[in-house]
Amino acid sequence: xxxxxxxxxxxxxxxxxxxxxxxxxxxxxxxxxxxxxxxxxxxxxxxxxxxxxxxxxxxxxxxxxxxxxxxxxxxxxxxxxxxxxxxxxxxxxxxxxxxxxxxxxxxxxxxxxxxxxxxxxxxxxxxxxxxxxxxxxxxxxxxxxxxxxxxxxxxxxxxxxxxxxxxxxxxxxxxxxxxxxxxxxxxxxxxxxxxxxxxxxxxxxxxxxxxxxxxxxxxxxxxxxxxxxxxxxxxxxxxxxxxxxxxxxxxxxxxxxxxxxxxxxxxxxxxxxxxxxxxxxxxxxxxxxxxxxxxxxxxxxxxxxxxxxxxxxxxxxxxxxxxxxxxx
Ligand SMILES: [Zn+2]
Ligand SMILES: [Zn+2]
Numbered sequence: 001x002x003x004x005x006x007x008x009x010x011x012x013x014x015x016x017x018x019x020x021x022x023x024x025x026x027x028x029x030x031x032x033x034x035x036x037x038x039x040x041x042x043x044x045x046x047x048x049x050x051x052x053x054x055x056x057x058x059x060x061x062x063x064x065x066x067x068x069x070x071x072x073x074x075x076x077x078x079x080x081x082x083x084x085x086x087x088x089x090x091x092x093x094x095x096x097x098x099x100x101x102x103x104x105x106x107x108x109x110x111x112x113x114x115x116x117x118x119x120x121x122x123x124x125x126x127x128x129x130x131x132x133x134x135x136x137x138x139x140x141x142x143x144x145x146x147x148x149x150x151x152x153x154x155x156x157x158x159x160x161x162x163x164x165x166x167x168x169x170x171x172x173x174x175x176x177x178x179x180x181x182x183x184x185x186x187x188x189x190x191x192x193x194x195x196x197x198x199x200x201x202x203x204x205x206x207x208x209x210x211x212x213x214x215x216x217x218x219x220x221x222x223x224x225x226x227x228x229x230x231x232x233x234x235x236x237x238x239x240x241x242x243x244x245x246x247x248x249x250x251x252x253x254x255x256x257x258x259x260x261x262x263x264x265x266x267x268x269x270x271x272x273x274x275x276x277x278x279x280x281x282x283x284x285x286x287x288x289x290x291x292x293x294x295x296x297x298x299x300x301x302x303x304x305x306x307x308x309x310x311x312x313x314x315x316x317x318x319x320x321x322x323x324x325x326x327x328x
Pocket of ligand 2: 257
């Protein structure tokens with residue numbers, strides 16, 4: 001899973017530049033690179049700095065239960081927007097649903113501040129088209145050198161560094177033409193900043209309502225805004241960095257994708273990343289009996305409620321055919 005450019009789209013969706021490694025037309029050009037870098041830097045640095053304030057609050061025992069509750073609610077909703085919405089629905093079409101629910105999921109994912117939905121999808125589809133090869137927007141294994149130094153450089157690039165570079169971004173027109181034609185998604189994509197702000201207003205409103213005042217609203221904003229953004233980002237980024245470097249490989253894929261069990265719970269199931277690269281369209285990433293996948297549970301619940309349908313599932317025979325132990 002990926003984070004796209006944080007800045008709103010710049011309008012140009014034509015064929016990309018001709019930087020090394022990208023095929024003509026694959027790369028999304030950037031119109032205001034310096035502005036984009038400043039926004040990306042701010043959105044990653046400010047939550048990190050505010051984490052200190054949140055730590056001070058906890059240390060002095062003035063952290064209230066409703067701050068943590070607000071954190072949990074907004075974390076869960078925005079990560080689900082990314083995992084169930086941006087990733088499993090919009091990128092991989094692993095199920096179908098109504099325009100209304102598509103809109104809701106696109107809004108929730110936008111509030112995670114990982115870029116507008118169409119840019120996110122274009123980058124992630126390009127990641128699957130060129131996984132761990134030249135052209136992958138965020139591989140830790142391409143052009144970072146060898147040894148420990150190369151591994152560390154690759155991890156930094158895949159985790160955060162790629163967000164400041166625009167040479168391998170997925171062309172929106174080439175990689176997401178279906179979403180470019182969808183009026184609901186185009187609207188949510190264009191109004192990205194509105195959803196970012198709403199993602200801040202919601203924790204403030206929850207804190208105000210429960211705590212009964214502006215001070216309670218502000219501490220809820222600290223936890224449901226800054227602390228939440230910090231954790232949402234770094235859990236998401238870890239799928240790109242850690243899940244292409246550490247963990248177990250159960251399936252035979254042409255890349256370095258891995259399953260990282262300890263990250264499965266906070267990432268709501270996305271850390272079963274080797275499974276995902278083996279079967280990208282599967283709505284379920286935690287294919288094993290003990291592979292906990294909260295996003296898959298949410299999709300199954302929505303299916304039982306009749307809100308989603310045509311959910312893609314992989315038969316045990318197909319899984320077995322790609323399993324590494326079957327080839328041993
Ligand atoms: Zn994917
Ligand atoms: Zn991947």
